[in-house]
Amino acid sequence: MSVIDCVRVRHSYTPATPVLHDVDLAIGDGERVALLGRSGSGKSTLVRAMLALEPLASGAIHCDGRVVTPGPVRRLRWFRRLVQYVPQDPGATLDPQARVLDIVAEPLRRLCGVTDRARLTAAAATVLEAVGLPAALHTVRARDLSGGQAQRVAIARALAPEPRLLIADEPISGLDAPLRAHVIDALRHASASRGTALLLVTHDVSAAAALSDRIAVMHDGRIVEDRRTGDLLAAPDHPETRALLAAVPRFPA
Amino acid sequence: MTATKVKIKSPSRYGRSRPAALAAGLSRAGAVAVVVAVVGLLPWLSGRDPALTVLRGRSAEQEATPEALAAVREQLGLDAGPLTLLGRWLGGILRGDLGASWVSGRPVLPDLLRATGVSLTLMGFAALVALVVTAALTAPALTAAVRGRQRRSGGAAAAALTALPEFLLASVLLLAGAVALRAFPPYGWDSAHHAVLPALALGLPAGGLIGMLLADAVSRVAGEPWTVTWATAGAGRARTVAALLRRALPGLIPQIALVLIGLTGGAVAVERVFAVPGLGRVTLGAAQTQDLPVLQGGVLILLALGVIAGIAAELLRRAVLGPALRAASLPVAAHTPAPHRGLWITAGAALAVLTALIAAGLAGDPYTADRGRLAAPSWDLPFGADASGRDLLARLGHGAALTIGAAVLLCAACLLLGLLIGLLPRTATGPLEVANAAPPVLAGLLVAAVTGPAAGAAAVAVLLVGWAPLAAHTVTLVAEARARPHVAILPVLGVGPARALWRHIVPTILGPLTRHAVLRVPGIALALAALGFLGLGPQPPTPDWGLVLSEGMPYVERAPWTVLGPCLSLVALSVLAVTASALRRAR
Ligand SMILES: Nc1ncnc2c1ncn2[C@@H]1O[C@H](COP(=O)(O)OP(=O)(O)OP(=O)(O)O)[C@@H](O)[C@H]1O
Ligand SMILES: [Mg+2]
Numbered sequence: 157m158s159v160i161d162c163v164r165v166r167h168s169y170t171p172a173t174p175v176l177h178d179v180d181l182a183i184g185d186g187e188r189v190a191l192l193g194r195s196g197s198g199k200s201t202l203v204r205a206m207l208a209l210e211p212l213a214s215g216a217i218h219c220d221g222r223v224v225t226p227g228p229v230r231r232l233r234w235f236r237r238l239v240q241y242v243p244q245d246p247g248a249t250l251d252p253q254a255r256v257l258d259i260v261a262e263p264l265r266r267l268c269g270v271t272d273r274a275r276l277t278a279a280a281a282t283v284l285e286a287v288g289l290p291a292a293l294h295t296v297r298a299r300d301l302s303g304g305q306a307q308r309v310a311i312a313r314a315l316a317p318e319p320r321l322l323i324a325d326e327p328i329s330g331l332d333a334p335l336r337a338h339v340i341d342a343l344r345h346a347s348a349s350r351g352t353a354l355l356l357v358t359h360d361v362s363a364a365a366a367l368s369d370r371i372a373v374m375h376d377g378r379i380v381e382d383r384r385t386g387d388l389l390a391a392p393d394h395p396e397t398r399a400l401l402a403a404v405p406r407f408p409a
Numbered sequence: 410m411t412a413t414k415v416k417i418k419s420p421s422r423y424g425r426s427r428p429a430a431l432a433a434g435l436s437r438a439g440a441v442a443v444v445v446a447v448v449g450l451l452p453w454l455s456g457r458d459p460a461l462t463v464l465r466g467r468s469a470e471q472e473a474t475p476e477a478l479a480a481v482r483e484q485l486g487l488d489a490g491p492l493t494l495l496g497r498w499l500g501g502i503l504r505g506d507l508g509a510s511w512v513s514g515r516p517v518l519p520d521l522l523r524a525t526g527v528s529l530t531l532m533g534f535a536a537l538v539a540l541v542v543t544a545a546l547t548a549p550a551l552t553a554a555v556r557g558r559q560r561r562s563g564g565a566a567a568a569a570l571t572a573l574p575e576f577l578l579a580s581v582l583l584l585a586g587a588v589a590l591r592a593f594p595p596y597g598w599d600s601a602h603h604a605v606l607p608a609l610a611l612g613l614p615a616g617g618l619i620g621m622l623l624a625d626a627v628s629r630v631a632g633e634p635w636t637v638t639w640a641t642a643g644a645g646r647a648r649t650v651a652a653l654l655r656r657a658l659p660g661l662i663p664q665i666a667l668v669l670i671g672l673t674g675g676a677v678a679v680e681r682v683f684a685v686p687g688l689g690r691v692t693l694g695a696a697q698t699q700d701l702p703v704l705q706g707g708v709l710i711l712l713a714l715g716v717i718a719g720i721a722a723e724l725l726r727r728a729v730l731g732p733a734l735r736a737a738s739l740p741v742a743a744h745t746p747a748p749h750r751g752l753w754i755t756a757g758a759a760l761a762v763l764t765a766l767i768a769a770g771l772a773g774d775p776y777t778a779d780r781g782r783l784a785a786p787s788w789d790l791p792f793g794a795d796a797s798g799r800d801l802l803a804r805l806g807h808g809a810a811l812t813i814g815a816a817v818l819l820c821a822a823c824l825l826l827g828l829l830i831g832l833l834p835r836t837a838t839g840p841l842e843v844a845n846a847a848p849p850v851l852a853g854l855l856v857a858a859v860t861g862p863a864a865g866a867a868a869v870a871v872l873l874v875g876w877a878p879l880a881a882h883t884v885t886l887v888a889e890a891r892a893r894p895h896v897a898i899l900p901v902l903g904v905g906p907a908r909a910l911w912r913h914i915v916p917t918i919l920g921p922l923t924r925h926a927v928l929r930v931p932g933i934a935l936a937l938a939a940l941g942f943l944g945l946g947p948q949p950p951t952p953d954w955g956l957v958l959s960e961g962m963p964y965v966e967r968a969p970w971t972v973l974g975p976c977l978s979l980v981a982l983s984v985l986a987v988t989a990s991a992l993r994r995a996r
Pocket of ligand 2: 199200201244
């Protein structure tokens with residue numbers, strides 16, 4: 157059964173220029189999907205639409221058998237608990253004055269209804285350790301974190317409510333090689349140990365190859381190819397896919 | 410990394426949707442209606458017999474016999490009752506007719522328009538002075554920012570500038586520039602020469618306040634990540650300065666508009682000292698002679714000027730900041746600058762001066778006139794004696810409890826009121842613009858016209874308008890906070906609007922807002938002092954600082970210590986407040 161199912165999703169910021177054209181995308185439980193596409197192809201827009209942060213021009217988003225539409229926070233809590241989000245440039249979405257533990261505890265408090273202080277702290281510390289953030293940093297303020305550390309805190313915050321799907325919008329762009337490996341590791345670990353489904357938005361083919369079972373290629377607001385990772389890398393169908401693959405050294409199959 | 414590009418909320422939430430614009434429009438209309446009704450009903454609210462005023466204005470000899478009064482009433486149609494009067498007055502406004510002066514019998518509008526022209530000219534010159542002062546005060550922060558550092562402003566000189574009451578500055582300038590140096594004409598309004606001293610008296614304090622706020626904002630902006638990128642990319646000085654100002658200014662535009670509007674209030678005192686025939690002087694004169702048609706017209710024009718300036722400032726702010734506000738992509742400063750060590754010393758010195766003043770003064774007797782009239786300062790009488798032979802140090806010490814205490818209480822009330830009202834930007838629009846447009850002196854005139862002059866009336870007047878700058882600042886800060894990525898993501902984390910406001914937005918704005926409020930304590934103390942000075946506040950023999958100052962003013966030439974004591978006290982208080990606020994790290 158799929159966690160989230162986009163059916164003929166259409167969206168435009170301005171009436172004259174549609175950004176998404178009838179996009180269909182479903183993600184099953186525990187499935188790891190990479191959304192690949194060049195800059196401006198509409199990946200982030202699709203993500204925001206899937207998160208009920210953008211109203212749709214037409215089509216629908218289903219989650220757990222229910223239709224999801226943008227609305228008041230109160231009405232969407234069940235959905236936020238199931239589907240979490242690591243935005244592009246996640247470091248900027250941490251309150252610079254807040255402490256790491258409090259940042260990670262916030263969704264636990266608001267989405268899972270945990271109120272006990274000790275339980276909140278323990279749960280937050282567990283997730284932070286899972287993403288590889290040393291305990292010494294748990295009480296530090298976000299402004300004092302490095303870029304990579306902030307990125308991992310944002311991932312931990314998203315994983316804290318134990319979502320069934322984690323959507324990460326370019327979580328490794330702007331990181332150096334060891335940190336990339338670490339973040340990829342953290343995501344892989346989360347999906348392996350808890351069975352969390354992943355939607356990884358990226359234009360980095362090697363990250364997609366390393367972390368996905370399936371790759372969907374987006375081009376000009378359409379999904380032009382959506383196949384198993386191995387098959388797609390071995391024999392890309394669409395010219396856009398070939399162009400994206402040609403841009404990087406071929407990944408050994 | 411330039412502005413971080415996390416767009417989470419839909420754009421329309423930040424733009425003005427139609428219901429929001431409607432709410433703001435309704436709020437504006439409601440507030441204006443209430444104020445116009447209050448102004449229109451002034452003759453009735455004040456509970457005084459207008460016919461008496463008219464009669465006195467026309468001939469001093471004529472007895473106020475019931476027959477004479479009735480004749481005047483009938484002649485002016487004052488018998489009609491409040492609502493008919495209001496209706497008639499409103500009808501007149503629509504026809505561009507503000508009635509005739511009760512005192513001179515001349516039509517009100519042409520005279521007021523001429524006075525408005527004079528005031529606007531004076532304010533233009535004062536704005537020029539303020540611009541120069543602002544540039545001088547902001548330069549150090551900008552220089553530091555261009556070199557990639559942050560610094561605190563809050564110099565004692567700037568603090569002293571903001572503390573100088575316009576009426577005192579005007580008198581000092583009059584004495585120095587016109588009487589002692591004979592460089593400028595003391596009175597009148599015939600040439601540009603006449604504008605120099607009043608413009609200085611008005612522009613210096615305004616420039617001091619704006620300069621300090623701007624230097625503060627520049628220092629804050631200098632902590633945002635993009636400045637590092639620009640510095641390492643070798644961006645030119647001029648471009649960096651322009652960019653810093655472009656980031657720092659929008660948040661301050663409403664406050665700058667306020668300071669400019671405040672010039673109208675300051676103009677009342679300055680125009681009076683220099684005998685400038687402007688709107689403030691005419692309106693104050695009308696209040697003193699109970700010439701209510703002129704008072705109503707003057708108040709209305711002053712308010713209209715303020716509302717127009719407020720709307721223009723808001724449009725300007727939106728134009729400058731608009732796209733970033735809507736896109737939730739304002740950069741956020743990672744570090745706030747650490748306080749300067751010199752600040753601790755200045756604050757400590759000011760605190761010591763004030764404490765010593767109060768401690769020494771409280772020991773004396775502020776009411777008994779047992780010293781020599783205008784006795785000069787001596788070992789026994791450090792601040793000298795006033796015109797009736799009372800110990801000035803004792804009066805100041807006791808007055809401190811009154812003035813500072815009242816100012817601190819009022820400031821706390823203004824902060825609370827401003828925060829709560831500022832959190833409701835849509836409904837608050839109208840009252841905010843109206844309160845912003847009214848300097849305390851204007852509110853004092855209105856309140857005193859209704860209740861008669863008293864300490865309570867002055868406090869109410871200051872509270873009536875004092876919350877507005879803090880509410881305006883709250884609106885700006887909340888809008889900026891909402892545009893930050895870490896606030897925009899809150900819905901995804903299940904954080905509802907109320908918790909987002911109270912747990913994530915209010916705590917971050919409380920720091921700058923409290924700093925701002927503390928910065929206003931001397932301003933509020935001065936507003937109280939100014940009302941006391943103009944005879945609209947506490948009555949003699951209260952040792953209120955404003956009253957003590959005004960009692961000394963006639964003797965400023967013969968016995969300067971009568972003015973020096975209260976003035977130094979206010980300056981010390983201001984230095985303390987300003988440095989203390991600079992020491993507060995923004996949360
Ligand atoms: N808030 C907005 N208002 C108007 N147009 C927008 C907005 N956000 C994105 N767009 C436009 O929508 C299109 C798709 O943008 P989107 O951010 O979804 O691309 P993307 O695939 O995520 O690109 P990148 O890899 O650079 O992040 C672009 O043409 C962009 O200019
Ligand atoms: Mg994107």
